[in-house]
Amino acid sequence: MADPGLRERKKRATRQLISNVASGLFIQRGFEEVTVAEIAEAAGVSKMTVFNYFPRKEDLFLDRHADRLAELVSVLRSRPAGVSACAALRAHQHSLLAAGHPLSGAIAGGPGFWWVLTSSPALMARWYEQEREIAEAFAEVFVAETGEAFRSRMVAGLLTTAITTVFSYAMGRILAGDDVEVVRREQVGVIDQAFDLAEHGVGEFPGKPS
């Protein structure tokens, strides 16, 4: 990492260039309305090169996934002894929100990001797939810690549900036109509600009323 070398620097630059160009076009006109050939041309590169860096078209837009996944796993791995996974993730979500981080579910890189995401089924499908990868990574961590195969997967699934539901709820509100600042303020309570449910369970909710 000290000496990237010319080759490595060029690769990073090309990758970044393609990603930037693609994101720009997607936000302008929507995911489905932009072809890969177009992106390649706009980036002054060949179509194959685009696919060389981003195996699927969807990865052009969802290229932060690897970072997000690594960060979440690191939150679990590096949590202090005695701290539960649920508590660690809850604190992490709060800190993301406080920092105004895109992945907190409020204030992502502009409202355009969510519009692009939700307006393309293919993109949404890939998004769900990535959420699933998060759950699998969590499960792996828990299995390594406890050796309990099934319980690890369940807990991983439940905690992932908390994270993703918090995220998509905020996304839905903002897309529906709610004021970003309002959503952001209320998001603190939403996070706590989500993790309370994950931690203590759904209980009798909803016991059938009628």
Add this chain to the structure above:
Amino acid sequence: MADPGLRERKKRATRQLISNVASGLFIQRGFEEVTVAEIAEAAGVSKMTVFNYFPRKEDLFLDRHADRLAELVSVLRSRPAGVSACAALRAHQHSLLAAGHPLSGAIAGGPGFWWVLTSSPALMARWYEQEREIAEAFAEVFVAETGEAFRSRMVAGLLTTAITTVFSYAMGRILAGDDVEVVRREQVGVIDQAFDLAEHGVGEFPGKPS
């Protein structure tokens, strides 16, 4: 429904024929190795007709989804007054298992089904999407009952996680070569463990050991 009429009968027959032919080919050779054109020819029908009945290629294999979704929603809607959603779904999973139903997670329509499913990323992606649709349908039911937007979505997500994790856990074991009868017997405990976690939460699991 009393008198389907010739037209309706032919449609059902054609649909069934295409689905059967497709499933057969997929199980023989895998999802990606069979083209839609091939299925059309084998079914004695045009490619366009195939897409007329099944908008996506994946739907040729995952065509039971609509039934599954409707059944799960009906379990919630028709549960007796005072019974929680969690209890209703838990009981339903147990009864599916007892009946040896494919969707119980043990003993699905042959091991071939799961092999085909897991060997195709596109198919898995669609599978996840369908799980998401289940969660959304659950949320809709809960919102209608309680009016609580966020809590409904969270509970829906948590309960869906229980169902899907139970299912995929059994699938994974059988694909790994575990004896089907053993998996089936142990599945009762797995279901209870899953719904216990959903009902009472993950608690401190796993408090970091080291």
Add this chain to the structure above:
DNA sequence: GCGAAACTTGTACCGAGTCAAACTTTGGGC
């Protein structure tokens, strides 16, 4: 039977993604 609606078909087409072979650039050894 007759006309209209529904279903099917052929053809032509588009975009994602793959493959193989040629070409260009970089890095290391002399």
Add this chain to the structure above:
DNA sequence: GCCCAAAGTTTGACTCGGTACAAGTTTCGC
């Protein structure tokens, strides 16, 4: 500084999933 090998890029041709359109064919309601 030079040259070779390796890595990265390009080109073009190709496959397959999926759509659009217009024309055919079958069923239904009258």
